[in-house]
Amino acid sequence: MALRQFNVEGVRLVCEDVGAGPPIVLLHGFPLDHTMWNAQIAELQTHFRVIAPDLRGFGASQLSDADAENGVGMERYAADVIALLDWLQVSEPVVLAGLSMGGYVAWQSVLRWPDRIRGLIPCDTRAAADADEPRAARFKMAEAAMQAGNSSPALAMIPKLLGAETREQRPEVEVKLRAMIERQSAEAVAAAQRGMARREDVRGKLDTIAAHSLCIVGVEDVISPPAEMHEIAVLLAKSGDDDVALVEIEHSGHMTTMENPAAVTAAIAAFAKKCYQL
Ligand code: MLT
Numbered sequence: 001m002a003l004r005q006f007n008v009e010g011v012r013l014v015c016e017d018v019g020a021g022p023p024i025v026l027l028h029g030f031p032l033d034h035t036m037w038n039a040q041i042a043e044l045q046t047h048f049r050v051i052a053p054d055l056r057g058f059g060a061s062q063l064s065d066a067d068a069e070n071g072v073g074m075e076r077y078a079a080d081v082i083a084l085l086d087w088l089q090v091s092e093p094v095v096l097a098g099l100s101m102g103g104y105v106a107w108q109s110v111l112r113w114p115d116r117i118r119g120l121i122p123c124d125t126r127a128a129a130d131a132d133e134p135r136a137a138r139f140k141m142a143e144a145a146m147q148a149g150n151s152s153p154a155l156a157m158i159p160k161l162l163g164a165e166t167r168e169q170r171p172e173v174e175v176k177l178r179a180m181i182e183r184q185s186a187e188a189v190a191a192a193q194r195g196m197a198r199r200e201d202v203r204g205k206l207d208t209i210a211a212h213s214l215c216i217v218g219v220e221d222v223i224s225p226p227a228e229m230h231e232i233a234v235l236l237a238k239s240g241d242d243d244v245a246l247v248e249i250e251h252s253g254h255m256t257t258m259e260n261p262a263a264v265t266a267a268i269a270a271f272a273k274k275c276y277q278l
Helices: 034-044 065-070 074-086 101-112 132-148 154-162 164-169 171-182 188-198 205-210 225-238 262-275
Strands: 002-010 010-017 023-027 047-055 094-099 117-123 213-219 242-247
Touching: 002 074, 010 034, 010 074, 010 101, 010 117, 023 034, 023 101, 023 171, 034 047, 034 171, 034 262, 065 188, 074 101, 074 188, 074 242, 094 205, 094 262, 101 117, 101 188, 117 225, 117 262, 132 154, 132 188, 164 171, 171 213, 205 225, 213 225, 213 262, 242 262
Parallel strands: 023 047, 023 094, 094 117, 117 213, 213 242
Antiparallel strands: 002 010, 010 047
């Protein structure tokens, strides 16, 4: 697969950019990189141009010194996504999917640059901000990662990221996920946790999103459970003028793209075809 590099204010960012056709942008979750979308990238590129960045700090993308010190807000990651589209000369509105933290970034992208997004796919994500306890846990993990000098404190998330069925019956998914977490840096983990800790509660703004929307959620997701994703779909539908659909993914927890890749790919492809009237 072809990785491309670009610069935002001196920071090197990297993305996958494959296929030809109308663009689909895929934003990864925490503490991961664009390869969590590999199965979707491989299939979707036959009909679409698929653009999948490593958000700053993750995968092969860099962090600035200021990011490492202050954390990276969801607005910063979103500004990078728009800078990426500008650099790739993608001026038409795109279909944008974001899983979990990628979803937090997708909210900021569509709320700040509504004209750049034709279709939105919030995938296993949340619109609410953190309560006090999980927020404090984020700062703790940030400190633990910096002390360890690696991403190992984030490995404790694995039992929550994967559904019980996946863990029992498809251990190779866990092996892949673990390796992906292990190759992220302490700085990326800390910066994203600090950024997520101060992210905005966007629930009150969802009714302003005019893009078509497709919510995707694993039936066993305990981080952004189906009931919470249903509430998001209801809030999105309040904008009134566009379709909102919700697809529940069987045999999957939070990491739907890896746990039931074919079902996620099919849902994204059907939605994108509808958005682009193909
Ligand atoms: C993710 O999958 O991106 C994380 O679970 C997001 C979070 O920690 O809120």
